[in-house]
Amino acid sequence: MMHEDSSSEAQPAPVGRAGxxxxxxxxxxxLEMARRAAQTDVSIMLLGESGVGKxxxxxxVHRSSPRAQAPFIAINCAAIPETLLExxxxxxxxxxFTGALQSAPGKFEQAQGGTLMLDEVTEMAAGLQAKLLRVLQEREIERVGGRKRIALDLRIVATSNRELQLAVKQGVLREDLYYRLSVFPxxxxxxxxxxxxxLPLATSMLEHYAARFGLGLAPQLDAGAKQSLQSHQWPGNVRELENVIQRSAILCAQGVITVSDLFLQTFEVVAPSFPRLPAGDQAAMEAARAPVRRDLDAELADNERQLIADALRDSHGxxxxxxxxxxxSPRTLRHKLQRLRxxxxxxxxxxxx
Incomplete structure (x- = not known):
């Protein structure tokens, strides 16, 4: 998630601005490459870490395209249970199926004339990937339980936080779908x-949350806070920055955000402290503690890996x-297997x- 500047949303703007x-x-x-691709109907594959703004x-892309006045529909393929995604x-x-009391269009039909974003498309099950490949090739769909073919007129934008070639090698992504999606990565x-x-993102976010929370004038970042924001590594990307800014806008005093308001932390496992013993006993205690100095998350991860491996062997794969x-659920197991691989x-x- 980069950040959208709502003040410029309605005005045409140079590349890199348009909202x-x-x-x-x-x-x-x-954004210049995205703008050029938007002038055609080519499918686009957006890659990047979680939170970067896909x-x-x-x-x-949608706003920059001839389809800008038609619907933009987004669906997170990883957030919907596998049995419901199709x-x-x-x-x-x-x-x-049970509970289907009336017909209903899917996301493809809802996006007719516009753009359909398939977020985290690589998290689809293999069977559904095959159906998606056929849709991309034939540009038509059939509803579940139906026989009528429905022609499609839309653009596909897919996203993933995976390295696609590695996903293919691991069997997570079909190779033929990889080539179909990677026309314009x-x-x-x-x-x-x-x-x-x-800093421009932070300033825009402060203006947004000042208005949202009724704070009056947007808080300002002091020099120390600016330096801290600039030097932080941002493992959560823009999503993390937005969380930090939202929190600091609420906590700051007299409209000025300082370093202490940001609460930027690097989370590390800290070894437990024990009372100091005499030198000889202290050395023995350190030696005894060394083999078991592990954090809880590591222990739980090891136990989970062993449980999954044992269950796979007992179930003959x-x-x-x-x-x-x-x-x-099978979907949860599939995600865990992907992470282990x-x-x-x-x-x-x-x-x-």
């Missing part, structure tokens, strides 16, 4: 790589049975049965 705060050369280049760039995307006919740089944007043994953990071969 956006993006002053760094890196973002100016991304939906904001998607909306920029019907949500393609729509369904009355009686297609754009990487949005993380906030730490475009520090020229940090069946992801369905493994999920049942672990008491989690990304971390280089060796797991038994799996299948969908």
């Amino acid at each position: 956006l705060i993006a002053q760094s050369p890196a973002m100016q280049q991304v 939906e904001v760039v998607s909306r920029f 019907a949500t995307l393609f729509g369904f006919e009355k009686g297609a 754009l990487r949005i740089p993380p906030l730490r790589e475009r520090r020229e944007d940090i 069946s992801k369905k049975l493994t999920a049942e043994r672990l008491g989690i 990304e971390a280089g953990v060796e797991l038994p071969p799996t299948h969908d049965g």
